[in-house]
Amino acid sequence: MTNSSDARSLNEIEALVLKAARGAGLPLGHAEDIAAAAPLLAAAAPGDLDQLVAALAPPHDPVTLPEADPILLHAPRIAMAGPLILDRLMAEGGSACLRTPDAPALMIALARAAAPAGQIATRTDGTYLHLTMTPDQPPPGPPTLAGPVPVPPRIWASLESLAARTLVPESEASRRSGAGAGLSDND
Amino acid sequence: MLDLPIPPQTSLRPPSEVMRLRRMGAAFPTRLSFLPTLLRHMAAERVRIDRPVWNIDARGFGHALYTLRLAGHAYGLVAVSSDLPPEARTDRVIATAWDTAHVLTDGIPDAAELARIVAAAPRQEAARFTARDLILSRANKSVRLFDHVTARLAAGGQPDPGLVRATGYLMRTTAVYGNGKFGIADRSRIADRPVLSGPFMAEMLTVWLIRHFTHDLAEHVGGARLDPRLKRHLGIGNATGLGMAPFLVAHPLLLDAWMQVRETALARVRAVEALEADRIDRLHTLVARAAAHLAEWQVDDPTAAARLDMLRREWPEVAAHLSPEALARPRPLDRLMSGATRWSIDTQELLAALLIEPFGDLVDGLTECMASPFAPRLDPAMSCEALAALIAQDWDWALALDFAQRRHSARFWYVSEEKAEPRLGDRFTEDGAERESPLDIARQVQALARDLAGQRGPLSRFLALHPNHRAAARRVQTLARHPYAEIRDNMIGAECLPIDMLRCKLAFFGAAKFDPKSDRWTRIALAQGAPLGPDPDSAQDWWLAAMDP
Numbered sequence: 001m002t003n004s005s006d007a008r009s010l011n012e013i014e015a016l017v018l019k020a021a022r023g024a025g026l027p028l029g030h031a032e033d034i035a036a037a038a039p040l041l042a043a044a045a046p047g048d049l050d051q052l053v054a055a056l057a058p059p060h061d062p063v064t065l066p067e068a069d070p071i072l073l074h075a076p077r078i079a080m081a082g083p084l085i086l087d088r089l090m091a092e093g094g095s096a097c098l099r100t101p102d103a104p105a106l107m108i109a110l111a112r113a114a115a116p117a118g119q120i121a122t123r124t125d126g127t128y129l130h131l132t133m134t135p136d137q138p139p140p141g142p143p144t145l146a147g148p149v150p151v152p153p154r155i156w157a158s159l160e161s162l163a164a165r166t167l168v169p170e171s172e173a174s175r176r177s178g179a180g181a182g183l184s185d186n187d
Numbered sequence: 188m189l190d191l192p193i194p195p196q197t198s199l200r201p202p203s204e205v206m207r208l209r210r211m212g213a214a215f216p217t218r219l220s221f222l223p224t225l226l227r228h229m230a231a232e233r234v235r236i237d238r239p240v241w242n243i244d245a246r247g248f249g250h251a252l253y254t255l256r257l258a259g260h261a262y263g264l265v266a267v268s269s270d271l272p273p274e275a276r277t278d279r280v281i282a283t284a285w286d287t288a289h290v291l292t293d294g295i296p297d298a299a300e301l302a303r304i305v306a307a308a309p310r311q312e313a314a315r316f317t318a319r320d321l322i323l324s325r326a327n328k329s330v331r332l333f334d335h336v337t338a339r340l341a342a343g344g345q346p347d348p349g350l351v352r353a354t355g356y357l358m359r360t361t362a363v364y365g366n367g368k369f370g371i372a373d374r375s376r377i378a379d380r381p382v383l384s385g386p387f388m389a390e391m392l393t394v395w396l397i398r399h400f401t402h403d404l405a406e407h408v409g410g411a412r413l414d415p416r417l418k419r420h421l422g423i424g425n426a427t428g429l430g431m432a433p434f435l436v437a438h439p440l441l442l443d444a445w446m447q448v449r450e451t452a453l454a455r456v457r458a459v460e461a462l463e464a465d466r467i468d469r470l471h472t473l474v475a476r477a478a479a480h481l482a483e484w485q486v487d488d489p490t491a492a493a494r495l496d497m498l499r500r501e502w503p504e505v506a507a508h509l510s511p512e513a514l515a516r517p518r519p520l521d522r523l524m525s526g527a528t529r530w531s532i533d534t535q536e537l538l539a540a541l542l543i544e545p546f547g548d549l550v551d552g553l554t555e556c557m558a559s560p561f562a563p564r565l566d567p568a569m570s571c572e573a574l575a576a577l578i579a580q581d582w583d584w585a586l587a588l589d590f591a592q593r594r595h596s597a598r599f600w601y602v603s604e605e606k607a608e609p610r611l612g613d614r615f616t617e618d619g620a621e622r623e624s625p626l627d628i629a630r631q632v633q634a635l636a637r638d639l640a641g642q643r644g645p646l647s648r649f650l651a652l653h654p655n656h657r658a659a660a661r662r663v664q665t666l667a668r669h670p671y672a673e674i675r676d677n678m679i680g681a682e683c684l685p686i687d688m689l690r691c692k693l694a695f696f697g698a699a700k701f702d703p704k705s706d707r708w709t710r711i712a713l714a715q716g717a718p719l720g721p722d723p724d725s726a727q728d729w730w731l732a733a734m735d736p
Contacts, residue, residue: 009367009370010375011366011368012368015367029655080654084651090568114565148318148370166624167602168612169619174605178603184273184277185327
C-alpha cells in the first residue's frame, strides 16, 4: 500500500472535525453531531468535504425554524440548522424542504448519522433538498465505512486552522506544571 | 440456538457508589482486564511468537521484527531501537525522540514495508502511517534498571531481584496509539476479528510484544540469558498523563460496558451459595499473593503512600475474615463483601478484584460484552418534563454543586499548542480558560437543569431555543440507559484528582503497581509476573503475581 500524505483515517477526520467545529464557535452538541457525520460524508464523497469546511466558517447565528410542516427554509446554514431540522422530524414527523442549503452533503450525512436505520429519506435535485420522516420504511443495512480517505491538503489545513482555536498558547508555567510531570525521565 | 442458563447474581453495586472518582481511583486489575483476557486467548491457541528479523548492533540499536498468528490472522511488531541522549529522554507528549519505537502491523511486512516502518516509527506523530499499521507506540528505558540488568548479565551474573521487583519493567511505553491516529488503521478494520475485536486488544498485543523485545534487547546487550524467574517479573511499564482522562468522558458507552461487566462478575460471585474446597484454597492463595504484592509495591507520592499503608494494615484483617467458619456460611462472599465497608475504599476494591479471580468459569464470558459499537444518541422526542425527571433522578450530585464557589470551578482542562499535550490549569491564576475542553459535565448539566425548569413539550423545541444544551441533554439521556456511563464527580473542582481517572482505565488494561508522580501523572507496570510463553495454565493464574522467592 502506498503512503499518501493526503490519506486520512476516518477517525482522524472525525476527531479533527470535532475540534474544528468547536473552534468555529458551534455549540458542543452540534459539533459532536457534525463530527459523527463527517466520516459518512468523507467516505461517500471526499470532495464534499469542501462543503463541510464552508459550513463550519463562522459566524453561527441562532436558527428559528418555522412552525409549518413541511419546514421550508431558504439558504439555511446546515451547521446550526441541520441538527434542529432533524430533531423536529424525528420528534414530530413531517418533512423539510431546503432551498440551496450551504452544505447539502453535510445535511444528508447528518441525517444518516442521526437515523442509521434510514428513517429520514433524503432527495435532492441540486437546488432543493427534501427530507422526509418515514419510520415505516424498511431500513437499509448499516453503512460500511472504510478508510483511509484522500483529503486535499487545503481542506485539512482549513480544518486545522479552525481546530487551532481550541488550543491554549504555550507558556513556560504551563509547560512546567500543566501535565503534572517533569521534563526529564532518566531514572 | 443453545440456551444457557444465566448464572444467579446479587444486585450490582450502584453507580452512585462505583462511579465516584475516589473508588474508581482505587481500582485493581481483574481477570476481566484486557491484557489477561488477551493472554488467555493466546494461551488457548498456543500462539507462538517468532522473530524473523534481528538487526540489532552490539550496543542495542537497530530494528527487529516479531511475528505471530492469532485467531486466523497474522500480525507483526516492528521494534526500532535508537541511541537517545539523556537530555532528550522525557515521557511527556512533547518528546520528539524515544529509546524505542514500535508499529503493530496487520499481516507480516515485507522488506519494503519493514524499511518504511523502520524509517517512520522513530518519528512517531511527525510521520504518516498506513492502514496496514494497526498500532503506533514508543517506549523509554527505565534507565537505572536497564543499565543494571545489562551490566550484571555482562558480568556473568543476574540482576538484583529487589531492583527487578521494585521497578517491574525494563521499558515503559509513553503512548500507544490506535484507531486511525496519524494515518494508522481505523478500528473498524479489526472490529469484526476474533480476539482483536475486544477493547484495546490490539494495544495489549502491542505492549505484550514490546515486553518480549525488552527482554531480548537486555539479553542481547548483556550477552547472556536472564533467569526466567526474574525475566517473568519484568513486565512492561507505562507512563500516563492527562490524555487518558478525557477518553472516559468521551466514550461513556464503553465506560458503562466495562463497569457493568466488572460489577456483574462481582454480583455473580457474591451469589455463589457455597464454596468448594478448591475455590477456598484458591482464595487463601490469592490473599497471600495480594499481601506479597502490597509488600513489593513502592510509591513516593505521599497520598498514594498513605493509601498503600492503610491497605497493608487492613489486609491481614481481610485474611482473618476468610476463616473456615466464615467461608462455610451461605453466600460467604456476599457476606464478606457486604462487611467490607468497615475497611478503606482501597481495601474494598482489592477485595472485589480478588473475589472475581477464582471464578473464571462463571465470569470470563462476560468479556465479550466489553466492546461497544454504539454511540450516544439524542432522542429529540423526549419531553422536557421527562428529561428534567432524569436529571433529578441521576444527577443530584451535580445539582448540589455551587459553581459560584471558586473551589468548584477551580480547574480547567485544556490542550496545549505545544504538540497538543493535554494539561490542567488553574482557572483563577492561569490564562486559557476560554478555550477549555468540555470536561465540565456537572456544570453543563446543572445549566441545562436551570433552563429546563418549567419547560413543556418535546426536547426538539427546547433545543431549538437552547442549542447550547444539546450535548448535556444527550449525556443525561445516555446515562438513563447506561447507568455506569458517567463519572459522578466534578472534574473541574479543586478536589478532583485526575490520577483517579487514569487508574480506573489502566486497571481495565490490567495494570498494577500504580506509581503516581503527581495528581495527574503516573507510571504503572503491566504484565509483571505474566507468563513468558503460551502456557494455558499459567495464563490463568498470574493476577498480582509476586516473584518466587
